[in-house]
Amino acid sequence: MSDVKRKIIHVDMDAFYASVEQRDFPELRGKALAVGGSPDGRGVVATASYEARKFGVRSAMSSRVALQLCPHLIFTRPRFDVYKDVSTKIRAIFNRYTDLIEPLSLDEAYLDVTQDKQGIGSAIEIAKAIKLAIQEELGLTASAGVSTNKFIAKIASDFNKPDGLTFIGPSKITSFLEQLPIEKFFGVGKVTAQKMKGYGIHIGLDLKQLSEHELMRKFGKSGKFFYHMVRGDDNRPVKPNRISKSIGIEDTFATDILERSEMITEFRLLCEKLEKRLSGKSKEGRTVTIKIKFSDFTQITRSKTSTYYISSSDDMLALVLELFAKADTEEKRVRLLGVSLSNFYDADLEKLSNPQLRLF
Structure with a gap:
């Protein structure tokens, strides 16, 4: 393999859904805005504007909690057809510079x-030109991270939001990662960060003191990823054709159900079916999501990320029941339940155990 360093950009739109709404409706500009959810406290926030984030409002937060944090919060219904159209135009801007584009969602890509x-x-x-084109042609801002691999570029894009541009070159990677707070590492969620802090791991340098074996003993397969991420090792290529991000199963009932005990039974059956589907694809994931659709066709989703990779129905059901316990279904008739698994173990990370592209 050539020793030429790769040039990777991670582009992440700033508060994408909310920014599109503020662009299209001037009366919403400068206001604390939530896309998704409702003023009666039902549903969850899909995206919050930066004005709302100052009050602590975040995506996936219940409307009830969001209103407690920000009583003057404005709610608006999501317009996914519009967001998809804008995303297509953003992709066209990317295509002016490269065909090697790996979209992660509507609002971010490598x-x-x-x-x-x-x-x-x-x-x-190139990152500057892309940001300028997005702003001038679409009236939106994006943040970009530039480095020699995907992992560092993604961290960089989040480092100076909104409208940021952060470059982390090969000579800066080691010191940057050693001083980075552990919760800032991509792939380290709140639960894992708390667990790490329990082990005295607060910044990258602390993490670096543990061997790969120690990390795998403490965090399972994720430990292998943690060992290499803190060293800046990542050979994963930018893949124009991404594999499915989640695998799920759902069931619509002939008659709406009201009893939570019945719902738990249905969730158990869904997890068993999902385990069979996963085994056929040799998949393990970390994030479980439940979906509950009510008789009035409103729906809620809840997600939780495990500290290790799972695929068994028992492991999935444990997370499902934890999520379901927090879901308000009292006196509500349910017509559909669903369970999905995502955040899959990436076989490409195995390549990190024998990295060809050293960054320092």
Whole structure:
């Protein structure tokens, strides 16, 4: 393999859904806005504007809690057809510079610009051009991270939001990661961060003191990823055709159900069916999501991420029941239940155990 360093950009739109709404409806600009949820406290927030985030409002937060934090919060219904259209236009801007684009969702993507189509040569200049085009043509802002691999680029894009541009070159990676708070590492959720702090791991340098074996003993397969991420090792290529991000199963009932005991029974059956589906695909994941649709066709979703990879029905059901215990279904008739698993173990990470592309 060539020793040429790759040039990777991670582009992440700033408060995407909320920013589109504020762009299209001037009366919402500068206001604390939540896309999704409702003023009666039902549902959850899909995206919050930066004005709302100042009060602590976050995505996946219940409307009830969001209102407690920000009583003057404005709610608006999501317009997914509009967001998809804008996302397509953003993708077209990316395509001016490279065909190696790996979308992660409607509002973020990895770009490999090692050999860019316009011969610019500088990933930083390309990131600037992309940000400018998005702002001038679409009236939105994006943040970008630039580095030599996907992992570092993603961390960089979140480092100076909104409208940020952060470059972390090879000579800076080691010191940057050693001083980075552990909760800032991509892939370390709140639960894992708390567990790490229990072991005295607060920054990257603390994490670096543990061997790969010790980390795998404490965190399972994720330990292997943690060992290499803190060293900046990541050979994963930018994949234009991403595999499915989640695998799920759901059931719509002939007659709405009201009793929570019946719902638990249904969730158990769904987990058993999902285990069979996963075994056929040799998949293990960390994030379980439940979906509950009511008789009035409103629905809620709840997700929880495990500290280790799972695929058995028992492991999934444990998380499902934990999520379900917090879901308000009292006196509500349910017409559909669903369970899905995502955040899959990436076989490409196995390559990190024998990295070809060293960053320092």
